[in-house]
Amino acid sequence: MIEVKDLYFTYPTDVEALRGITLTVDDGEFLAIMGQNGAGKTTLVKHFNGLLKPTRGEVVVDGVSTRKVSVAQLARKVGFVFQNPDHQLFCETVEEEVAFALRNFGFEENAIKKRVDWALNLLDVAQYRQTSPFMLSGGERKRVALASVLAWDPQVVILDEPTIGQDHRQKEKLRQYIVQLNAQKKTVIVVTHDVEFVAECNPRVVLMTEGKIVAEGLAEEILTNQKLVAQASIVSPQIAQIFLGLADLGLPTNVIDVHEARRILLVLLEGGT
Amino acid sequence: MSVFEGFRFRRVSSVIHRLDPRIKFFYVCVLFVMAILFNKLLVLIVLFFVPLPFVLMAGVKREWLRSMRGATFLVIFIFVINFVFGFLYPGMLQDISPPVDTLSEYLIILERSLTLTVRFVVLVESFSVFFLTTSPDHLGLALEQSHVPYEFCFAFTTAVRFVPVLAEEAQTIMDAQKARGLELERGNFLKRVRNYIPILIPLIVGAIRRSLELAEAMESRAWGASEKRTNLYVLKLKKGDYLLAFSSVIMLIFAVYVWLSVPIPSLTTLLRL
Amino acid sequence: MAVIKTRDLTYTYPGSTKPSIKDISITIESGEFVILTGPSGCGKTTLCRCFNGLIPHFYSGKVEGDVIVTGRKVVDHSIYELARHVGLVFQNPENQLFALSVEKDVAFGLENLAVPRDEMRKRVDWALQMTGIEELSERPPHELSGGQQQRVAIACVLAMQPDVMILDEPTSFLDPVGAQKIFEVINELNKKLGTTIILVEHRLDLASKYANHVIVMDEGKVVLDGEPRGVFNSEKARLIGVGVPKATRLYQILGENGIRLGRVPVTSEEAASLLREVLKRD
Numbered sequence: 001m002i003e004v005k006d007l008y009f010t011y012p013t014d015v016e017a018l019r020g021i022t023l024t025v026d027d028g029e030f031l032a033i034m035g036q037n038g039a040g041k042t043t044l045v046k047h048f049n050g051l052l053k054p055t056r057g058e059v060v061v062d063g064v065s066t067r068k069v070s071v072a073q074l075a076r077k078v079g080f081v082f083q084n085p086d087h088q089l090f091c092e093t094v095e096e097e098v099a100f101a102l103r104n105f106g107f108e109e110n111a112i113k114k115r116v117d118w119a120l121n122l123l124d125v126a127q128y129r130q131t132s133p134f135m136l137s138g139g140e141r142k143r144v145a146l147a148s149v150l151a152w153d154p155q156v157v158i159l160d161e162p163t164i165g166q167d168h169r170q171k172e173k174l175r176q177y178i179v180q181l182n183a184q185k186k187t188v189i190v191v192t193h194d195v196e197f198v199a200e201c202n203p204r205v206v207l208m209t210e211g212k213i214v215a216e217g218l219a220e221e222i223l224t225n226q227k228l229v230a231q232a233s234i235v236s237p238q239i240a241q242i243f244l245g246l247a248d249l250g251l252p253t254n255v256i257d258v259h260e261a262r263r264i265l266l267v268l269l270e271g272g273t
Numbered sequence: 274m275s276v277f278e279g280f281r282f283r284r285v286s287s288v289i290h291r292l293d294p295r296i297k298f299f300y301v302c303v304l305f306v307m308a309i310l311f312n313k314l315l316v317l318i319v320l321f322f323v324p325l326p327f328v329l330m331a332g333v334k335r336e337w338l339r340s341m342r343g344a345t346f347l348v349i350f351i352f353v354i355n356f357v358f359g360f361l362y363p364g365m366l367q368d369i370s371p372p373v374d375t376l377s378e379y380l381i382i383l384e385r386s387l388t389l390t391v392r393f394v395v396l397v398e399s400f401s402v403f404f405l406t407t408s409p410d411h412l413g414l415a416l417e418q419s420h421v422p423y424e425f426c427f428a429f430t431t432a433v434r435f436v437p438v439l440a441e442e443a444q445t446i447m448d449a450q451k452a453r454g455l456e457l458e459r460g461n462f463l464k465r466v467r468n469y470i471p472i473l474i475p476l477i478v479g480a481i482r483r484s485l486e487l488a489e490a491m492e493s494r495a496w497g498a499s500e501k502r503t504n505l506y507v508l509k510l511k512k513g514d515y516l517l518a519f520s521s522v523i524m525l526i527f528a529v530y531v532w533l534s535v536p537i538p539s540l541t542t543l544l545r546l
Numbered sequence: 547m548a549v550i551k552t553r554d555l556t557y558t559y560p561g562s563t564k565p566s567i568k569d570i571s572i573t574i575e576s577g578e579f580v581i582l583t584g585p586s587g588c589g590k591t592t593l594c595r596c597f598n599g600l601i602p603h604f605y606s607g608k609v610e611g612d613v614i615v616t617g618r619k620v621v622d623h624s625i626y627e628l629a630r631h632v633g634l635v636f637q638n639p640e641n642q643l644f645a646l647s648v649e650k651d652v653a654f655g656l657e658n659l660a661v662p663r664d665e666m667r668k669r670v671d672w673a674l675q676m677t678g679i680e681e682l683s684e685r686p687p688h689e690l691s692g693g694q695q696q697r698v699a700i701a702c703v704l705a706m707q708p709d710v711m712i713l714d715e716p717t718s719f720l721d722p723v724g725a726q727k728i729f730e731v732i733n734e735l736n737k738k739l740g741t742t743i744i745l746v747e748h749r750l751d752l753a754s755k756y757a758n759h760v761i762v763m764d765e766g767k768v769v770l771d772g773e774p775r776g777v778f779n780s781e782k783a784r785l786i787g788v789g790v791p792k793a794t795r796l797y798q799i800l801g802e803n804g805i806r807l808g809r810v811p812v813t814s815e816e817a818a819s820l821l822r823e824v825l826k827r828d
Contacts, residue, residue: 036721037692051448071451080452086482087442088449090474100471104454134478139586148453165637165718167586167748168789193721196751196792235722238751238792238814245818249825258792262799268825269805410646431644437688438640486641492604493634494655494702498626503660505653505670 001027001062001156001187002048008056009043017043019211020057027155028185030178032198032219035208036233041191044208045158048189049078062155076105079154083161085145089133094125097133098148105152119151123177139170146177156187163194175201195223199237199256207232220254289331289406293514294415297403300521304399307528308392313537314384317391324402333405340401344394351393355386380541409433418508431487439480446475549710549742550574550597554611557592557601566592568766570611576709579736579743579756581774584763585787590746593763594712597744598632599625616709629655633703635713639695643687648679648698651687655706673705676739677731693724700731710742711735717749729753751791754778754812762788775810793817 002025009018017040025031033041046052047059050071059066062077082088091097098119102112120126123143128136133144142162149157159178163171171194178201181188192198198205198219205222207215209232215222222228224240236244237256247253251268255261289297308320328337355366359382363369367385369378407415413430417423450471451457457468531537555570567589574580582590595601602609603625613620616631636642645651649670656666674680677697687695696716703711713732717725733756736743747753754760760777762770764786770777777783778790779798793811797820800807807824811817 036723046448049452051452070456072454072456075452075454080449082445082449082452084445086479087446087475088453088471090471090478101453104456137587152454165586165715165748167584167787169585169787171789172787195722196789233721233723235726235752238817239796241814242793242796242817242821245815246821246825249822258795258799261796262803265800265805265821266803408646410650413646427644430646434644434646434687483641486636486638487644489600489604489634490636490642491644492600492625493598493629495626495629495658495706498629498658499660501660502657503663503666504657505650505663505666507663 001025001029003060004044004047004057005060006057007044007047007054007059009047009052010055011043017211021211021213023206023213023216025156025187025189028182028187030182030188030201030203031190031206032201032203033189033191033206033208034193034195034198034222034232034234036193039208039232040211041208042160043211045080045160045189045191048074048156048158049080050074051080072104075101075154076152077154078156078158079149079152080158081146081149081160081162083164085141088145088148089141092132093130094120094128094133094136094144095130097144098151101148101152107152115151115153119147122150122180123147138165142166142170150181154186156189157181158189158191160191161193162190163192163197171197193234195234195237199223199239202257207234209233220256223256224254287331287406288513289327290408290411291511291513292406292517293508293510294403294407294412295419295508296510296514296518296521297407298415300517301399301403303521303525303528305396306525308395308399310528310532311537312388312392314388314391314540315537315543317388317395320395321391321398324399327402327406331402331406333402336405337398337401340405341394341398344397348390348394352386352390355389356382359385377541377545380544381539384539384541414504414506414508417504423502435483439476442479443472443476446472446479449475547576548573548614549576549578549616550744551614552596552612555593555596555613556610557596558608559592559605560607562607564766565608566766567596567763570768572761572768572771574710574742574744574759576742577736577740578759579733580745580759580761581750581753581757582744582746582761582763583748583750583788584769587765588763589766590763591714594634594714594744594746596620597710597712598634599623599628600634626658629708630659630706631709633706633708633711635696635699635703635711635716637715637718639692639699639716639719640687642699642702643695646686647684648687648690648701649674649683651698652701652705655702659706669705669707673701676704676735677701691724692719693721693727696720696724696728697731700728700735704735708741710744712744712746714746715748716745717747717752722752725749725752729756732756748789750778750789751793754791762786774812778812779810 004021004023007018007021010016021044033044035041043052047054047066048061050066050069053067061074066074089097091100095116098116099112102115120129123146125140125143125147133141136144162174178188202219205217205219206213207222207228214231215228223236229236239258239261240256243251243253243255252264255264304320304323308317311317328334359366360373363371363373367381369381373379409430413426416426416429455468455471551573552570556565556568558565570593584590596613597615599620602621609621615628620628643651645654652670652673653666656669674683677700679694679697679701682690682694717728720728729752732743732745735741745753754774757774760772760774761768762777762783769786770780770782778794783790791812793814793816796817797807797810805824807820809820811820
C-alpha cells in the first residue's frame, strides 16, 4: 500500500530529519511508529499524504509516487488525524465540520448526508450534531476530528500522537476504534511514544531514532529489547520490566501484555504446586 | 513579505549590536530629521551612504540587502507617482509653467521625484539598520528603562516571542486543512480568499486560547504585585554609546547650520554648469 | 501541619448550571507528594485553580465552602499575594514562557514581586541549578525542546520559593523519558526542599512511585483519598477507569486467580521482587 524507498528529507531550515528510510506498509496492517520526540516520526508520516515531498528517494502510495500528485489527491486515500483537533476545527456546527472534507472531495449531497450520519454515530457524537465544535470538551473535539477524517472512508488512517492528554478510558475507546478499522481492512498507522498503549494493542512496530529506523518487528520483540529501548530513548512497558527483573528465574522476556503475563505466571505457579 | 525580513533580528553579535538601543534610536531619529529637513537630492544621496558603515560593521549585509529589495516595489511606486503628477501639475509641484517642453524642465521634475524617492529609501534604510542590529529583548529592555509603561513593553516582547510560534501554528493548520482536501493554490481570487477561512479561524481561536493560558500563567507568577517592578538586567551606557550620541549631536548641529546658511544647489543646476 | 485544607468546597463556573466540583473536603499536609487523578473532566484542573486563587479571583463564578492554603483563606487574598506561597505549573510549556531568554522568564515572578536585583540574581541561578538547566540560561524559549521548556516553567515557579507547587499534567506533551526527568526534578524539590507537591497526572505508571498521598476525583467529587497502594488497588479506582500502574493491575489479576503477593506493588521493581518470593516458595 505504501512503499518508502531510501527516503531522505531536510527541512528548509537545513535540519536533516530523515536519513535513508526504507519501509513497506501492507494493506490492512496496523503499524505503530515509535521513538522519542524529534526522532522524525511525524516527518515520516507527513510524506504519506504528500504534505512533505522527499528531498531524496521516493514514496509510493497505492502505486503512485507522491511527487506526482497533489496533497488533496493523496488525502482521498490517506486520512491524517492531527495531534491537536483545534488546528482544524472552524465550522459553525459539528455536522458541517464532518462534511467539510466530503465537500472538498466532491461527494454529492446524498452521499455526504449518509456518511456524516455514519461517522457521527461511530464516534458517539451524533447528539452534538448542531452544536458548535468550540463548545465541546477536549475529548469530544478529538472525536469530532476523527469523525471528520473517517467520514470520507480513506484506505489508510494515520493518527499522530492520539493518546496525548487522554485518560485511561479514552485510550481504551481509541484502541477499540482502531480494532474496528482494522476489521474493515483499513490500514492504520499510529505515531506514538506511549509504550503502554502500544503494549495493549500489540501492532507491528517501527522504532525510529535521529531520522533512521533502528528496528522493525512485533511490539513484544522490540519493546522488550533493552538495547533498542535505550537507543531510542523510550521506556519498556511495566509488564516487560517486571519480567526482565525475573529473567534469571527462567521467565520469558518478551511479555508486554498483562493477560499474557497472568497466563504464564499461573502456568508456572500452578505447575509448581 | 521580504520587507519585513529586514526588520527581523538575527542572532549575531557585533559592536553595533551591543550599543544601547536608546542611543541607536536617537541616531536614527537624527538621520530621519536630516532626511526630512533637506529636499536637495545631493544631500540625500550623501545621507544614503551614512548608515552603510554600520551595516558592514554589524555583519548584516545580506539581511539589509534583502529588506532593501523588499522595498523596491514601494520605491518604484513613489518615483512613478511623483514623476507623473509632477508632469501633470508642473505649476503646483515645481516652479514650472505648463506645458512642460524643455529638457531642463523635465530634469527638474525628474530630480524632484528622485529626491522624494531617495528620501524614502534613506528612511527605510535607517530604520532597517536599527531593527537589524537590535535584539528584541534589548529593545524591550530599552523601552522599560525609558519609562514606557510596563504593559506595553511586555506586550511587545511577548508578541515578538510568539511570532515564530504562530508562524509554525499557521503552517500546521494549513497542513491539517490540506489533508482534508482543501486546495489553497487553485481557483479565482475570490475563491482563494474564502479558502483561507479554514486557516484563519483556527489560528484566531488558537490565539485567543493561548492568551487565556498566558494570562493564567502571568497571574500565577504575581503579575501586578508591585507598583514598581525591579529588573534582572539594567542597560548601562558605555564608551561606544557616548561616542555615537556625541557624533549624532554634532551631525545634527552641523546639518541645521548648513540648512540655515549654506545654499545647496540642485543637481540639475550643477549639471548644467 | 496542614498546608492545604478545604471544607465542602463547591464551585460553579460563570454561566454554568452545574458545579464543576462539589463538596470537596481534603487535607494536605506539609511536605507531602500528592497525586491528583481521575478521568478527563472530573474537576482536577478546577480544584488546582482554587488553590492558587485563580478561582475565584480570575474566573469569578460561585464559590461555596472554604479553601485555606498555608493558613490563608484564598477568597481573602489576591492571586499575587498567594503566588508567594503557591506556585502553579501548567500543562503546555509553550504558553507559560513569555520572555526572550530563559533567565528573564525565571526572573519574571521575582520582578513582579519587586525583589532587589542581587537577591533576584541569586534566586534565578539557584532555580536554574535545581532544575538542571544552567547552560540554557540565555537561550530563547522557542529553541528549547518540550522537556526543557517544562523544566524552565518549573524553575520560574521555583524561583519564587513557594511552600506548595502544583503541577497540572506537566508531562502531557513529553515523551516517557522526558516525563521521567520531570518527575525526578519534582521529587528532588519535594525531598530536598520539603516543598509540598500536588501533581495532576494520568501517567500513573511513571509517577506513582514518588507519591505518598493519592486523591481520585470523578464527576466533580473526591471518591478516593489515601495512601497510594490502597487507592490503586481499590475496586472503585478500576470502575472509574483510572489507569492504575500495570504492576498493580497484575497484582489484582493474580489475586483473582488465587495468587497472593505480599503487598500491593506500584512499580515494576516491587512487583518483580514480590513475584520472586512467590515463585521461590514453590
